[in-house]
Amino acid sequence: xxxxxxxxxxxxxxxxxxxxxxxxxxxxxxxxxxxxxxxxxxxxxxxxxxxxxxxxxxxxxxxxxxx
Amino acid sequence: xxxxxxxxxxxxxxxxxxxxxxxxxxxxxxxxxxxxxxxxxxxxxxxxxxxxxxxxxxxxxxxxxxxxxxxxxxxxxxxxxxxxxxxxxxxxxxxxxxxxxxxxxxxxxxxxxxxxxxxxxxxxxxxxxxxxxxxxxxxxxxxxxxxxxxxxxxxxxxxxxxxxxxxxxxxxxxxxxxxxxxxxxxxxxxxxxxxxxxxxxxxxxxxxxxxxxxxxxxxxxxxxxxxxxxxxxxxxxxxxxxxxxxxxxxxxxxxxxxxx
Numbered sequence: 219x220x221x222x223x224x225x226x227x228x229x230x231x232x233x234x235x236x237x238x239x240x241x242x243x244x245x246x247x248x249x250x251x252x253x254x255x256x257x258x259x260x261x262x263x264x265x266x267x268x269x270x271x272x273x274x275x276x277x278x279x280x281x282x283x284x285x
Numbered sequence: 286x287x288x289x290x291x292x293x294x295x296x297x298x299x300x301x302x303x304x305x306x307x308x309x310x311x312x313x314x315x316x317x318x319x320x321x322x323x324x325x326x327x328x329x330x331x332x333x334x335x336x337x338x339x340x341x342x343x344x345x346x347x348x349x350x351x352x353x354x355x356x357x358x359x360x361x362x363x364x365x366x367x368x369x370x371x372x373x374x375x376x377x378x379x380x381x382x383x384x385x386x387x388x389x390x391x392x393x394x395x396x397x398x399x400x401x402x403x404x405x406x407x408x409x410x411x412x413x414x415x416x417x418x419x420x421x422x423x424x425x426x427x428x429x430x431x432x433x434x435x436x437x438x439x440x441x442x443x444x445x446x447x448x449x450x451x452x453x454x455x456x457x458x459x460x461x462x463x464x465x466x467x468x469x470x471x472x473x474x475x476x477x478x479x480x481x482x483x484x485x486x487x488x489x490x491x492x493x494x495x496x497x498x499x500x501x502x503x504x505x506x507x508x509x510x511x512x513x514x515x516x517x518x519x520x521x522x523x524x525x526x527x528x529x530x531x532x533x534x535x536x537x538x539x540x541x542x543x544x545x
Binding site for chain 2: 223224225226228243245248249250251252253256258260261276277278279280281282283284285
């Protein structure tokens, strides 16, 4: 199945969870936030939340910035 | 001589430093870290952006700026709508650095001036959602009063356009804001050099927030130190209470017992 991750298409295996995706990306220990179809998913739900074909996934973190 | 205790209290937390710094525009994270250390800042602003998926293992800002040591203040820079600003704050909170945010709802890319109705609307939504809201706003006493009334933890009027380095362009408005505000007033944006920061603190502003003035200096680390000293000088001058201004001279040496 395909999801849209930060604006780009990405192949995921059927039944993959957010936890799987985050681990695959090496972001498991980073301070990130994840949105699926504009809903923020709490960290504790990553292991339960299955991704579906066509999901719009956003993963954000903190970068340098001032104003 | 030990400094007298003079904490900067923001949202119930005491800070020693009255300088808040941004983390953008540095050449690398090492320089960012050094500049923050030299500035003495305890609160640092960060932006919220997409993770780089093609290289997610790239170094991360928070590998250099330890959230246990610093209060991390996520901003909503780049947000032009209420929805984007609120969404960004909620993402920042979920990313785990607390619930204090620097709210910016930008009205126009050329001036980066705040959209006042948008800022007021977003501030209300965020306060109601439990955020500690520090809004970037015009040097407008009416907007600042409204933001205070709706429960913001501080107001952050601009000194001048973001990144302009023009210093405090309208000190009279800042004075009016200071006179009426019962919450901290933090001058945010437009500071260019150390004396600008001094002026803000001398006037009675509680703190000053800056990024470009340090990051775009030829020697950012040295400028960070200059800003620390400038802020300290301004605060001490404010507490000391300056002399009145006079049009004519007043001798400071005795007028009598002159040689003849």
